[in-house]
Amino acid sequence: MTERNIQVSELDRRAVEDQRVEIVERKGIGHPDSISDGIAESVSRALSQAYIDRVGKVLHYNTDETQLVAGSAAPAFGGGEVVEPIYLLIVGRATKEYEGTHIPVDTIALEAARDYLNEHVPMLDFGTDIVVDVKLGQGSGDLVEVFGEEGATVPMANDTSFGVGHAPLTETERIVLDAEERLNGEYGDDHPELGSDIKIMGKREGDRIDVTVAAAMIDSHVDDIDAYDEAVRSVKEYVTDIAREHTDREVGVEVNTADDYDDGSIYLTVTGTSAEMGDDGSVGRGNRANGLITPNRPMSMEATSGKNPVNHIGKIYNLLSTQIAESVVADVDGIRDLQVRLLSQIGRPIDEPHVADAQVVTEGDVDVSDIEADVRAIVDDELANVTDITRQVIDGDMRTF
Amino acid sequence: MTERNIQVSELDRRAVEDQRVEIVERKGIGHPDSISDGIAESVSRALSQAYIDRVGKVLHYNTDETQLVAGSAAPAFGGGEVVEPIYLLIVGRATKEYEGTHIPVDTIALEAARDYLNEHVPMLDFGTDIVVDVKLGQGSGDLVEVFGEEGATVPMANDTSFGVGHAPLTETERIVLDAEERLNGEYGDDHPELGSDIKIMGKREGDRIDVTVAAAMIDSHVDDIDAYDEAVRSVKEYVTDIAREHTDREVGVEVNTADDYDDGSIYLTVTGTSAEMGDDGSVGRGNRANGLITPNRPMSMEATSGKNPVNHIGKIYNLLSTQIAESVVADVDGIRDLQVRLLSQIGRPIDEPHVADAQVVTEGDVDVSDIEADVRAIVDDELANVTDITRQVIDGDMRTF
């Protein structure tokens, strides 16, 4: 076993929590870019599982290029209608035959998309409000045998790629992430008028956090402008309460700021997503692997959703670096900000990166040397278990957007 | 009221029933061409109804160009799977806006297609086994105001077009038509193994009628080759019995003659239609308006399904000429074969054709002059009520393929 090249050093900048201005964004599950990410990843999971079920191992595929073309709609209080359907094209490569076994990748992809939409954007009637088509080419035929029934072996990196993860989340980040998840979770369960297309922007300047929410309302559950106003107000209160759970800083929350009641210009939709009316979407254009867009932090351009979780080094390293950062912060005290970078080395097993680079901003009374050994041990352990990432992704236990 | 130009004369050929060789074909409801016809017509009906509901009159549209691109499938005893979905493109023109009211023609079309398929080819999962897309351009904007809530007025013919109808059906024609309808009706209700893609060819030479049936079997209801053989045998018996109801001539029935049990080459499908595996389809390529393909009789090339039933003269005249022929034969004795042709006159109301031409082969003891007045009266009456055709088409009470 080669010793891994793990570097622990001081991060040469202030912790994001201590920077003067911080911007954070999350595109909720019903945003057109997130729909694309979600379908790409659900197709990926379905293919991985199908390959395992049918041939005992995951074969070559990548489905990280879903394109959503917006439709048009005519929302109306009490219930409007979709005028032109959304069009969504699932794009990628997938192995269609292996040693005589044919795998119906197109049908699997369409079924995965249908199931995903039915669960996450249930107001969209599959096939009529949204037309989903698929173009999966034959892959290059490279076999991916590493993740099969006889257990996982560690694949080789076939590309120079880079993953970056961070922990802990700042207050602003936690507010943005938590608010979207709970609006699309428990709140949505009780408030059918709230669509799944919720975009949240958090901006912190010094000790004031402003949260701006754009929340699509569903017309069939909104009878009139008063009901709409009440729905907006309720979201505002709910998000304000969430924000207060995460911070003692001054907080302001605005919901649907672009509304103009006099003009009748409000964020009312038929299906709960702006994809119904003019907003296109595609994979990799929205949230990073940790669920957020964080201009204050280095981010990978790599699209994570839809990539093959067995051998796509960009996907694995983005997920793994995030997981490492979270593990370290969970187990090691005294860390104010941690940034983990993994750089692959072509031709080497992916558990032996060219460099694993953990950079920390420590609490005032802690020195990097105090925690270096602990950090290194956790990084080493996580790298040793890199194939766990693959399993968690296939099981749907890991966020990719 | 102009007097109508109605000609009644002797048909200058033998009755089809008396010709030496007769060929008749019907593509069943699940045949790819018939699926295209069926969807085109169901979209047409849905649009007509939507226009009436929303603006009080039928607006300009034509949806007579559906294209079906076959998929691929892997049938297997006990249940196989669709590998590549069927792709179906609904094509046409439709008015999308009328005096400020927007009509969601794309969504209406997709819903009509979905409902039609769910009813008639229920083994096809909409959106996964078959991807349906729609391209409805803006029409030329001509208004069709003739068929609205204030009652129908008779539109003007805007094209030189031609319709032709026949009655009565010959024995061979009745066998072919009846067999397909009952196989896809009561027989299918009791025999879930029988798919809806049933193609029947009848060939009469003198006094022998040979009926050849190609019937797609559904694999999830067929456990093995014995069950398949039993299913084929059962269809053969059923069709033989039907044939005997219609004729005293010698009858032979063959089902799935291309099967080769030794090669394992049988007509087994996942969804009950050959569209799942290589057979493309489109509108107007299959049955004529009377449900049959009859090379022994003059036929119109005009596609009937999907056309606007208010003002498309080709559709109306094909349906009307058939209805006239049936009415005449029902009410007037002594007719062995009747052919009705309607030729439009541009710029005149469609109830005043350039010529309505009823040509008859009479029974041996009947002369054309004996029945001419009765025939003329019925033709005149049917022409006077031409707008009834439109209503029946919109209500789905009239066959178009």
Place this chain on the structure above:
Amino acid sequence: MTERNIQVSELDRRAVEDQRVEIVERKGIGHPDSISDGIAESVSRALSQAYIDRVGKVLHYNTDETQLVAGSAAPAFGGGEVVEPIYLLIVGRATKEYEGTHIPVDTIALEAARDYLNEHVPMLDFGTDIVVDVKLGQGSGDLVEVFGEEGATVPMANDTSFGVGHAPLTETERIVLDAEERLNGEYGDDHPELGSDIKIMGKREGDRIDVTVAAAMIDSHVDDIDAYDEAVRSVKEYVTDIAREHTDREVGVEVNTADDYDDGSIYLTVTGTSAEMGDDGSVGRGNRANGLITPNRPMSMEATSGKNPVNHIGKIYNLLSTQIAESVVADVDGIRDLQVRLLSQIGRPIDEPHVADAQVVTEGDVDVSDIEADVRAIVDDELANVTDITRQVIDGDMRTF
């Protein structure tokens, strides 16, 4: 050698030339249905040739389902523009691999379509005025080895199919066919303002023939309404002269009758085809194999264009029956009308049809028995050389629409 079942008998109707009313139509080469036919057939020819070049024999394919979706355009005197491109989808099945040789069927199809359009509808910019896409599924894998470099063998009929041909053409038929061909030929060469979408309807009542021409004019070659009027007038004169070459009957010619100069409603186009503005098209909806639509004659519903010319029995028999009829009439005197029908026999070589049926209306002084032997000999000879049809089709020497 089996003796062929060739029947020669009297046709039990008047010659079409002697019927009271006759209707004939031809959709010119730029009509949306004809564009579909033309591309389908050019793709077919290109595939046949590519198979021969690459593997020495024609492999399984059928490309008879092209769908054209109309665009929209804004014509204007002196030159307008296409607003929304025409969309054309080439549909079919084609063998993509044979004993290790890959055949790029998609690229071949697109190149054939491009070349065809550049030649026949040159005002359409390929890729911008018309978007052409292709969906060619894998065929059933049946090999077609009959037409290869070692010479042709006669294939077996695998379907019950029917072809019908006629000769000679009536005066009306000749006028319609000749007028379209010469307008799109020598006349068009000298008159760039004339588009290729020319639809001609001939209607004969007794001894009067009315010819109605709908001719798309190309706006960049028409400066104003006077020029347009002059262009229409010129077509009228030209067609009138052609008509007089073919008949001594009374002739009337109308061109673009739907024009209304006061309303500015004229048949002006950017590209010379109505496909640019609202007229969809597909294969097999227009002209029959002899180039005409002839409701007075039995016609096959079968689409001829795009079918595999080696083993598609419907295509071969439609072309062959027409060729037989023409040969007979060319060589045997005394025939006023001849109808040749070929009915296939499943499992038998296609040069041995179930029946070849030649029905004649003879000139007054000729009896069927006088010519029966001559007719039979020619039919027999043509059947013996059935594979010539395939070669002529591949070489593009035979009309299919």
Place this chain on the structure above:
Amino acid sequence: MTERNIQVSELDRRAVEDQRVEIVERKGIGHPDSISDGIAESVSRALSQAYIDRVGKVLHYNTDETQLVAGSAAPAFGGGEVVEPIYLLIVGRATKEYEGTHIPVDTIALEAARDYLNEHVPMLDFGTDIVVDVKLGQGSGDLVEVFGEEGATVPMANDTSFGVGHAPLTETERIVLDAEERLNGEYGDDHPELGSDIKIMGKREGDRIDVTVAAAMIDSHVDDIDAYDEAVRSVKEYVTDIAREHTDREVGVEVNTADDYDDGSIYLTVTGTSAEMGDDGSVGRGNRANGLITPNRPMSMEATSGKNPVNHIGKIYNLLSTQIAESVVADVDGIRDLQVRLLSQIGRPIDEPHVADAQVVTEGDVDVSDIEADVRAIVDDELANVTDITRQVIDGDMRTF
């Protein structure tokens, strides 16, 4: 005139040039993601220009969602062929009508794509090697009147958005950028065997820079493996020379490292882009606005290509912040690294950002206070001329990827 909120401060990290590890990437002009970016931006420019030409001002549009679906190809020494065409879908919104003037946005988009491809990936035959389709929905109808013939006015920000720019480029960045541009420029002019799909990765560790080039070779200009090897070797020498122009550090260059001559696995293509064989692409997934992917620097997730340059604040601020950074560094001495961030303020003119934030790492002997006034003046001036960005973008004078 409001005083602009311009902050100048010290950047709280080391200059990238001084960091231990640096990674830089550029996807060359023929890379599938860059093709998507390039077409999106060329469509955008064409639409802007068309709007100005036809209605005197730029109307609402965004075309930032092009999706490329890879084809398949069979390259071979001396010339292979494309087997399945690339499919490219141009997606977006565009205003199709303004005060009675119709703008043919679909045709304009297709022509822009054709012209772009013909110029930049000339081996791709438009329409046969690559099928380009377009889906441009109607936009929300918001008018963009700010950039018209009467001169530009400064638009209001309608979104909270963020742009970031850097200067000067590090040695590694300059090497990567310069190498790709010159390979696709003067080198390509003399070496037709070099495709436009050139991906360059630069990795600096301390004082060693490794440059990895993946360069698609064009088979019709490569006769055999020796010629291929010579082509690779030549690129290596050329890039090595370029690298030496920019640095005194140790340099290593590798070209097509994944090649395996024994296996016959080399980077040979028919058209010079990996899009022909399995590599999909889409907008915003590749290079940032400065032409590079720089994980060591904050980057915007925003796709720049294809966005409306008049009022899309994300596009404008990304381009402007980069231009500001370059201007400052050009005019002010003593700056080792400069990062400029622009944050928009909803409802305010875009020349008055919420904050314009210039953070510098100064040379050892320079203090921020020494240069603060100069920096501020340049930032202020550039903001005042923000509409110049729009003009440069429309004229194609500004890089977006």
